Amino acid sequence: MSLLELEDVRASYGHADVLHGISLTLPDNGATGLLGANGAGKTTTLRAISGMVRTTGRVLFEGRDISGLGPDRTAALGIAHVPEGRGTLGQLTVRENLLVGAYRRKDKAAVSADLDYCLDLFPNLAERIRSHAAALSGGEQQMLAVGRAFMAKPRVMLLDEASLGLAPSTARRVYDAVVRLRQEAQVAMVVVEQNANLAFSVVDDATVLETGRVALHGTSSELLGMDAVRRAYLGG
Numbered sequence: 001m002s003l004l005e006l007e008d009v010r011a012s013y014g015h016a017d018v019l020h021g022i023s024l025t026l027p028d029n030g031a032t033g034l035l036g037a038n039g040a041g042k043t044t045t046l047r048a049i050s051g052m053v054r055t056t057g058r059v060l061f062e063g064r065d066i067s068g069l070g071p072d073r074t075a076a077l078g079i080a081h082v083p084e085g086r087g088t089l090g091q092l093t094v095r096e097n098l099l100v101g102a103y104r105r106k107d108k109a110a111v112s113a114d115l116d117y118c119l120d121l122f123p124n125l126a127e128r129i130r131s132h133a134a135a136l137s138g139g140e141q142q143m144l145a146v147g148r149a150f151m152a153k154p155r156v157m158l159l160d161e162a163s164l165g166l167a168p169s170t171a172r173r174v175y176d177a178v179v180r181l182r183q184e185a186q187v188a189m190v191v192v193e194q195n196a197n198l199a200f201s202v203v204d205d206a207t208v209l210e211t212g213r214v215a216l217h218g219t220s221s222e223l224l225g226m227d228a229v230r231r232a233y234l235g236g
C-alpha cells in the first residue's frame with residue numbers, strides 16, 4: 001500500500017479552477033518532487049494534501065480517504081506541512097518553537113531525544129536555542145520550520161520551496177538535513193522546489209505540473225535524461 005495517493009484531485013479558489021485532476025503516488029519512506037513554473041499548482045497540491053483547500057477526487061493517506069479533514073486533523077495523522085514563508089513563531093525562542101511542533105506528543109523522553117536529534121541535524125539552531133525566532137536569519141528560520149515539523153514525528157513532510165531566498169550553501173545545508181530525515185528518521189517527503197538540483201538530491205521521482213495538470217512524471221534519472229527538463233529546471 002502507498003503511504004499517500006492522490007486520485008484525480010481538483011481544487012479551486014472561488015471560481016478559479018487551479019488543479020484539474022492531479023494523480024500521484026508516494027510509497028512508504030519515499031520522496032517525490034513537484035516541479036513546474038510559477039502558478040502551475042505545486043503549492044495548491046501540497047495544500048490539497050494537508051487539507052488547507054477543498055478538493056474533489058480522493059486523497060488517500062495510509063489507504064484512508066482524508067479529503068475534507070482539514071489541516072489540524074491531517075497534522076494529527078502524521079502529515080507535516082512546511083509552508084513557503086516558514087511560519088515560525090517570532091516571539092518564541094528556537095527551543096519553544098521546536099517544542100510547539102511536538103505539542104501533540106505525550107512521550108516526554110521521546111520528544112527530548114528528538115529535540116537532541118534535531119539540534120544535531122541543525123547545529124545552527126543549537127547555537128541559537130534561546131534566541132527568539134524573529135532574530136534568526138532566513139536560513140535559520142527555514143531550518144527551524146523543518147525542525148519544528150520533524151518534532152511532530154510525521155510520516156510525511158510536505159516541503160514548499162525550502163530554498164527560497166537562501167544562499168546556495170545554506171540551501172544545501174537545509175537539504176542535507178532533509179536527506180538525513182528521510183534516511184535516518186524514515187520521514188517520507190513531497191518536495192516542491194524551484195531549484196531542481198536540490199530537489200533531485202532528495203527525491204526518487206518527480207511530477208511536472210503545467211497549469212494544474214500532470215505534464216510529465218518520471219524517475220529522477222528519466223527526468224534528468226530529458227533535454228526539455230534539463231533546460232527548464234537545470235539551466236541547460
Ligand code: ATP
Pocket residue numbers: 013016018036037038039040041042043044045
Ligand atoms: P508558485 O511557485 O508561484 O507558488 P505554484 O505552482 O505553487 O506557484 P500555486 O501557488 O498552487 O502555484 O497557484 C496556482 C494558481 O492558483 C495560480 O494561478 C495562483 O494565482 C492561484 N492562486 C493561488 N493561491 C490563490 C488564492 N489564495 N486565491 C486565488 N488564487 C490563488
